[in-house]
Structures are given as C-alpha cells and as structure tokens.
Amino acid sequence: MATINFYLDKPDKKGFAPIHLRINCNRSQIKLSTGQKIEPKYFDRNKQRATGLDVESHEINHYLDFLRERTDELLHHSNKKTFVQDEIKSILNEHIENYKENNSINIIKEQLSLYGKPFTFVDLFAGAGGFSEGFLQAEFNNKFFDFVVANDINENCELTHLVRYNHQLGLDAAFLKQDITEPDFLDNLLEKIDGRKIDVVCGGPPCQSFSLAGKRKKFDKKDDLFSHYLEVIKVLQPKYFVMENVKGILTKEGGKIKELIIKEINSIVDTKEIPLLNSFIKKIRKESNSFLFDCILKRVELEILLEKNKESGREDFIRFVENGFKKLTPKIADYKTSKTDENINTIRHGFNLLARTKEWDKLKRDIIREKDFCNIDSDNFTDTFTDFLTEIGSENIISKIENSFKALKVHANYKKDCEDIITALNIYTTSFDESIEILKSHCTISQKKELDVILKNIRLYKIEQPFIANASNYGVPQNRERVLFIGCRKDQKYISEIPPTVSEEEKVTIFEALYDLDFIGNNQEAHRYELVDISKQYNGTAKKMAKLLKKRSIDGKLNSKNGKSFAEWSKKGRLSDRFKTQTKPFYVKSTEGLKNGEKYFDVLNNHKTSNQNDIVIERLKVILKKGNYRLAQPELEKLGLATNKRNYNVLKPDQQSSTIMTIADDYIHYNSPRSLTVREMARLQSFDDSFVFQGKRSTGGNNRKTEVPQYTLVGNAVPPLLARAVASEILKYIK
Incomplete structure (x- = not known):
C-alpha cells in the first residue's frame, strides 16, 4: 500500500516554498514538484493544506486534493498492479503540466481576422453546443464563422458553454440563460449582440412546441416556442437561418404542422417593402368597405414595428376595432339593451381582454410554469387548468365575441358591419399571409396580379420544403435523421439540401x-x-x-x-x-x-x-x-x-x-x-x-x-459534423 503526502521544499528568495508530492511504497520513494508555491506560514504541515479562506488557498487545496485523488486512483484502483517509477512520474506529470498551463483566462476578442472576414452566428436552444461546435469547425475559401451569442434556459448548458468557449478557447461568445418566451428576451438578446449584424441564426425549438393555432390541449412549458424563434428571425433578419427538428414533425397532425411552419416562414416580410404594399391597399380601398381595409392596413403596419412597440401597436389595433363597434352599437341595440344585454357585454369586455393580451400572456406563462412545477398532468386538476388557459387565449375570446354577435337580433342593414368587426378581429390573430388572403378576396383579377408582384418582393425568406438529413451521411457514426428548415434571405443563394460528405460505403462505423x-x-x-x-x-x-x-x-x-x-x-x-x-x-x-x-x-x-x-x-x-x-x-x-x-x-x-x-x-x-x-x-x-x-x-x-x-x-445535441456540413454549405454561398 502506497502513502501519498505533500511537503514544502526550501523557500526561494521571495519567501515562497515549492509544494512537492511524495509517494512511499515498499521502501521506494517518488518525489514530484506540483508546480505550486506558498509562503510556509500559510501551509499546515500536519493537514498538508493551505490555510486561509481566500480564493487562492481554496484553489491550491482543490489542486492538491485532485493530485492525491489521481495518484490514489493510479496506484490503488487501476487494473495495473506493477509500475516503474518513470511510468508513475510520466502519468502524474501530465496532470501537473495541464494545471501549469492554466494560469489565467485570456479572452480573444477577434477570432484571428487574418483568416478573412468572419460571418456571425447566434445559436438558440443551444444545449451542449452541437450547432456552435460545427459552425466553428467550418471554413470555406477563407470564410469562417464568428460566434456571437448562445441561448438556453439551463444552468448546465451555460456552464458547458462557459468552460468550452470562454475559458478553454478564449472566445468572447456570450451566453443568455433565459426562456425565449419571456417578455424581455429579445431586448436582452440584442444587448448581448451589442449592435452587430447577425448573418446566421441556428437552433431547434423542441418538437412539442409545434401545434396548430387554437388546437393546443396540453399547455406545457414548450408551447409556442416556434413562434418566439421566428420573432427573433424577424428582428435579426439574418442572411440564413437553420431550424432543426425530429423527422416526425413532417407527419405531425397529418402534415399540417409542416405546412404551418413553411407558411409562418413565408410570412416574414422585408419591412422596407411594406410602404409599397400600403400604397396598393390605399389605392384599391373602397369607401363602401373602408373599415375592413383600414384594419388590413393596421395589421400590415404591425410588421414594421420594433418588438418593444408591438404591444402598443396591437392594443391600438384592438381599440380601433372597438371604436368601430362603439359607433355600431346604437344602431343594433337601444340604450338599455346596450348596458344590460349579456351578448353586448361579452363583446365589449372581450375587447378589454384582447387589449391586454400582454398581461394575459404573462399570467398564462406563470400558470404554465407553476402547473409544470407541481406536476399537474394526467390527474383531476388537468382539465381545470387546461380549460382556464384555453379561456384566456385570444382565439377563444374572439370566438365568444363572434357567437355573441350571432346571438344578437341585428337588422339586415347592419349584419355586414358586424361581420366586418369579426373579420377584423380574426385579422388580429392571423399571420401576415392569412391577412393577405383576406385582402385578395376583395381584389379584382388584375389587382391580384399586381399584388402577387408586390408579395414576391416583400417575402424576406425563400423556403419550399424541409430537408431530411441523416447524420451518417456527414461522417457521424450514427443513423440520426433530422429535419432541417433552411431559410434563405431573398438576397442570398437558395439552399435546398446539404450534399453528403461520405458515400454509403465510406460511412464511419x-x-x-x-x-x-x-x-x-x-x-x-x-x-x-x-x-x-x-x-x-x-x-x-x-x-x-x-x-x-x-x-x-x-x-x-x-x-x-x-x-x-x-x-x-x-x-x-x-x-x-x-x-x-x-x-x-x-x-x-x-x-x-x-x-x-x-x-x-x-x-x-x-x-x-x-x-x-x-x-x-x-x-x-x-x-x-x-x-x-x-x-x-x-x-x-x-x-x-x-x-x-x-x-x-x-x-x-x-x-x-x-x-x-x-x-x-x-x-x-x-x-x-x-x-x-x-x-x-x-x-x-x-x-x-x-x-x-x-x-x-x-x-x-x-x-x-x-x-x-x-x-x-x-443525447439532445445536434451532431457537430452534421452542423459542420450545414455551415460549410452556407459559407459556399453566403454573400
């Protein structure tokens, strides 16, 4: 049985004594310098530990514990039972040298610009950093990627990022540990980006977050992460974005989810082209239906607003529609009825609920978080929570308003005005594309052709179909199929697939x-x-x-x-x-x-x-x-x-x-x-x-x-070599 001790050598001219490791076994002795020095008065020889509560003492003691642990493991717990002295010294010196090299963190602000002009990227839902790792490996014709920010909600994701990219590689890539659904997420992300243009955004919102609007039943924490991911895309407007997900997303809900994703991506607009669309809407605006056209105009203008102004913009939209209802009320109900009728009150109060969507969304998020924390699922509480969360959703509120209009006995002269208010509220909850479909329904054939030309220029991203990528085609020893949605900004080369880097016979085993x-x-x-x-x-x-x-x-x-x-x-x-x-x-x-x-x-x-x-x-x-x-x-x-x-x-x-x-x-x-x-x-x-x-x-x-x-x-990571192939393909074409 070997004994392991630490002792001090003679102090140097500055009064610091080297700490040595000593191993005694069967009358043989091995001495190794640990590379650490300490003033003798701060070293307890009996306990063989540095004294004091400062960080330096703590680090020295951790280091000595680490060396003792590795020495004990080598001599007493390895498969090998016989060692020569030089072999032990060589193995332990390897640990000691690693520590000597770790004197301080030196963050490199630029990733060696001599290699060319870097393109920036942000990694959302980053997890361990599979996308990040692959993007940093990629290079093409003197082009490469500069890592700006990663985001995830978990502390261990942040810790793994800090150690790998900040400490080990010395990069200044920031990490934002925050839920993407929180109201100030985008503000905090933009603060981390610090004014830099982002060329590529990558990430994979969990598949549970994809659901058809108004069809959610579960209300778990992952609800609607996809729409928040797209909000980031709308604000950053990168040249490319890559969204990764499981293969099952293609057939989820009979393929409707895939179509919804493509539809939502196609709804991201080039805000510089909005004025042209507005001019078109004003040109074809019909006096007989001015209210509805004005609502479409207001909905389109929401696309231009910065994220911090969108809530007030949405409230302004609702108040505009509400004002239309106020003008209509005396025509469809007498004074007494307008104050006491349950249906009129439902419509009136519904506008108040819709105008405070931000507050209700925050409440919904808090309830979902508490529901998840208390494990409310598959029990007698579940339906109650689900019913309430459904009740406060915009779609449900608008549905109740619509039913209340139908229940009113409205004169035929004003039925179309009621229908326009319901249509206006539906415009409020629809995507940009769906709003345009409503606009098209009021266009002549020639106007539709003119609108199609405008729309071709207004769509910011090109995407047709997602691409199924098997990781084994890119040098990964794993048959892992993933779906990639690659959004290409209209001024960039269209990318529809990622060519394999290995043939079937070349795959890694x-x-x-x-x-x-x-x-x-x-x-x-x-x-x-x-x-x-x-x-x-x-x-x-x-x-x-x-x-x-x-x-x-x-x-x-x-x-x-x-x-x-x-x-x-x-x-x-x-x-x-x-x-x-x-x-x-x-x-x-x-x-x-x-x-x-x-x-x-x-x-x-x-x-x-x-x-x-x-x-x-x-x-x-x-x-x-x-x-x-x-x-x-x-x-x-x-x-x-x-x-x-x-x-x-x-x-x-x-x-x-x-x-x-x-x-x-x-x-x-x-x-x-x-x-x-x-x-x-x-x-x-x-x-x-x-x-x-x-x-x-x-x-x-x-x-x-x-x-x-x-x-x-x-297990949850994107394989870095798959991410590398994606990044390399983008570097080939990015302008």
Whole structure:
C-alpha cells in the first residue's frame, strides 16, 4: 500500500516554498514538484493544506486534493498492479503540466481576422453546443464563422458553454440563460449582440412546441416556442437561418404542422417593402368597405414595428376595432339593451381582454410554469387548468365575441358591419399571409396580379420544403435523421439540401469511433487513454476489426495519404489553427465550482461507466450474445433475467448506431456487457474529446424536468459534423 503526502521544499528568495508530492511504497520513494508555491506560514504541515479562506488557498487545496485523488486512483484502483517509477512520474506529470498551463483566462476578442472576414452566428436552444461546435469547425475559401451569442434556459448548458468557449478557447461568445418566451428576451438578446449584424441564426425549438393555432390541449412549458424563434428571425433578419427538428414533425397532425411552419416562414416580410404594399391597399380601398381595409392596413403596419412597440401597436389595433363597434352599437341595440344585454357585454369586455393580451400572456406563462412545477398532468386538476388557459387565449375570446354577435337580433342593414368587426378581429390573430388572403378576396383579377408582384418582393425568406438529413451521411457514426428548415434571405443563394460528405460505403462505423476507448469495465472511470491492442482483444477476428479503421479527412471523406481515423480526429480535435486554446480541457462539478477554481484537468474526460449489478450484467451478456433484445427475451425469461425495460440497443461494431438518446442504459457496448460512457456517446455524436460535458453525469425522477446532466446534453445535441456540413454549405454561398 502506497502513502501519498505533500511537503514544502526550501523557500526561494521571495519567501515562497515549492509544494512537492511524495509517494512511499515498499521502501521506494517518488518525489514530484506540483508546480505550486506558498509562503510556509500559510501551509499546515500536519493537514498538508493551505490555510486561509481566500480564493487562492481554496484553489491550491482543490489542486492538491485532485493530485492525491489521481495518484490514489493510479496506484490503488487501476487494473495495473506493477509500475516503474518513470511510468508513475510520466502519468502524474501530465496532470501537473495541464494545471501549469492554466494560469489565467485570456479572452480573444477577434477570432484571428487574418483568416478573412468572419460571418456571425447566434445559436438558440443551444444545449451542449452541437450547432456552435460545427459552425466553428467550418471554413470555406477563407470564410469562417464568428460566434456571437448562445441561448438556453439551463444552468448546465451555460456552464458547458462557459468552460468550452470562454475559458478553454478564449472566445468572447456570450451566453443568455433565459426562456425565449419571456417578455424581455429579445431586448436582452440584442444587448448581448451589442449592435452587430447577425448573418446566421441556428437552433431547434423542441418538437412539442409545434401545434396548430387554437388546437393546443396540453399547455406545457414548450408551447409556442416556434413562434418566439421566428420573432427573433424577424428582428435579426439574418442572411440564413437553420431550424432543426425530429423527422416526425413532417407527419405531425397529418402534415399540417409542416405546412404551418413553411407558411409562418413565408410570412416574414422585408419591412422596407411594406410602404409599397400600403400604397396598393390605399389605392384599391373602397369607401363602401373602408373599415375592413383600414384594419388590413393596421395589421400590415404591425410588421414594421420594433418588438418593444408591438404591444402598443396591437392594443391600438384592438381599440380601433372597438371604436368601430362603439359607433355600431346604437344602431343594433337601444340604450338599455346596450348596458344590460349579456351578448353586448361579452363583446365589449372581450375587447378589454384582447387589449391586454400582454398581461394575459404573462399570467398564462406563470400558470404554465407553476402547473409544470407541481406536476399537474394526467390527474383531476388537468382539465381545470387546461380549460382556464384555453379561456384566456385570444382565439377563444374572439370566438365568444363572434357567437355573441350571432346571438344578437341585428337588422339586415347592419349584419355586414358586424361581420366586418369579426373579420377584423380574426385579422388580429392571423399571420401576415392569412391577412393577405383576406385582402385578395376583395381584389379584382388584375389587382391580384399586381399584388402577387408586390408579395414576391416583400417575402424576406425563400423556403419550399424541409430537408431530411441523416447524420451518417456527414461522417457521424450514427443513423440520426433530422429535419432541417433552411431559410434563405431573398438576397442570398437558395439552399435546398446539404450534399453528403461520405458515400454509403465510406460511412464511419461504431468500431472506428469507439475502439480506442474500450479499456474500461463496469463501474470504472478513466482519466487518461490506455493502449488498446486489437490483435489481443479480438483474437480470430482481429484482422476483420482492424480493416474497419480507415484514414479520413475531418468530414469523413476517405483520405489514405494524410488522413486520420475517426478516433484520431476525436483526440486531435477538429477545430483549425485559427483557435489558440487558452487552457487544457477541464471539468467542473458546478457553476460554483468554476467560480472557486475547482477544475479537474484530465487527459480524458467523461469516461465513466455505470455501476450495474450482477443480475443486470448477466442480462446484458445474454442480449449481447443474441445480438438482439427481442431474440434474447425467451432465454431471459428462462433464466429469470427478464425485465420490463422496453428496449436495449446492441451496438454492432461494423455498422452505425441508432439515434443516440439521453439514457445510456438503453445501449449495450458491442464488446462487453455494459452501458456506454458519456464520452462514448459523445464520440457517436462526433464531439471532439476536448469538448468536456460539465456538471452532473446523470439524473432521474422529477429532476429530469429541470436538470440537464451530461447524458442529456449529449443525447439532445445536434451532431457537430452534421452542423459542420450545414455551415460549410452556407459559407459556399453566403454573400
């Protein structure tokens, strides 16, 4: 058994004594300099710790604890039992050197402009940063991307961003930790952008947020994130935007959701062209129907308003329609009826509700947040909450107003005036495109042709159909299909698809991605790489397995001359020399740990297996042997190893994995009965090994609603190599 101690050497001329690490084992001794110095009066020799409550003492003690932990792990908990002194020194010095290089953060304001003019991008719903990572890797003809802002609502997403982009890479990319639905989100985003023009916006609003207007039943926190995403696009007006989602979005609600998304994107207008449309509306405005034309004009003018002025603009619209009703009231009801009739009061009070949409939306958001916090779902409370949230929605209020008009006994002379008020209110809730359809219904054939020419110029983005991208076509060892909506501003080249970077035969296999990490067993953690000898590990199939290793370019193209295997690229990193890293990769447990300097500098991070009991291991052995969970079930029943678990995915070394999700226990390693580590899942997603996932490794139960641990960060991410292909295609054509 080895003993591990720290002691002070002689002080230097300034009075600072070097701290040394000493290992005693079987009468042999190893001494190593930790690279830290301290005044002897601030070092407790008995406890072997720095004294005092300042940040510097805290960091020194964390560092000494880290070295003790790694030394103990090496000598007492590794598979190897015999070491030579130089081997121990070499391994520990690697940890020490990593710490020495981390003296301070040096944020680079410009990402080396000598490489050309950068194009800016913003990453919304950023999560771990898959889009960000891929966009930073992309380069084409001296063009590249400059990272401005990322956004997500979770603290661990922010922590992973801070460590990777601010500390490690030294970039000045900001992070906005805020819900996109909050009223001041856009103001805060613009503050972070600080006046810079944004060329590209990327992000994927969660698929739960897509629903047909007026058809929402669930009212969860993800409701309507898509419309807020588009609000950002309307304000920033980037040259391109990329929206990523699951394949199921194409068939959701019979394909109506896909059509709604395209319709909403087509409704984003070039505000510079609005005056031309207004002139057209005024030109064809009919005195006999001036009220309705004025409403259409006001609706169109809402598109020009800045976000901070839109609420007052919407209220002004409602008050304009309300004023039309006030003028109509004496014609359709006597004085007494107008004050006491339930239908008249419903219409009158409905206008008040609509005029305060901002306040009701805030209340709705707070209720949804509380409902979610209290787990109100599939219980006797759900319908009550849903009914109330439905009641205060604009569509429902307008529906009640419409029914009240129908219930009134209105003289035939004024029925059209009533219908115009209802149409005006419907204009209030419609998209720009739907408002134009109402306008078209009042146009002659020649006027419609004139309007179509105006509309062609007024639409800011070109998009026809979304594109299905399989990550395996871009050098990712995973069959992950995602839908991409690529919006192209009208002054930019249209992009309808992303060409594959690899052919079917060239696709990266699981073995190529993971073989060099296969030195870890059940309930183990590794902090450095170990040599994997394929010939010993695979015996009779060694040649077959070795053939799976292919030399490639970064994007997966075969390159036998000076390429590297996928695993080698993962170790080296796929970012270009444009990035001068400020520190070695490191891990912290929390935001507080980052503030206190509690950094863990390891050569290899996030490589820890789950602690699975003997029964689970036996179950996994049977499934692994059969190669398929369904085929293994009869034998599992026979052996008393059956489980209610819905599925296990057995990895096939010569194939690509299925879509990587957020639960590691759903996968069985191709060579041993165990689940995957975070690092292995990250490899299957095409993250570099230098990209460290921060915070908790996993979570469970209700914590899954609020926490985003490492496994969730990895599973929900856009594969960086897929994002790289998208970014490279944009760089080819962007003006």
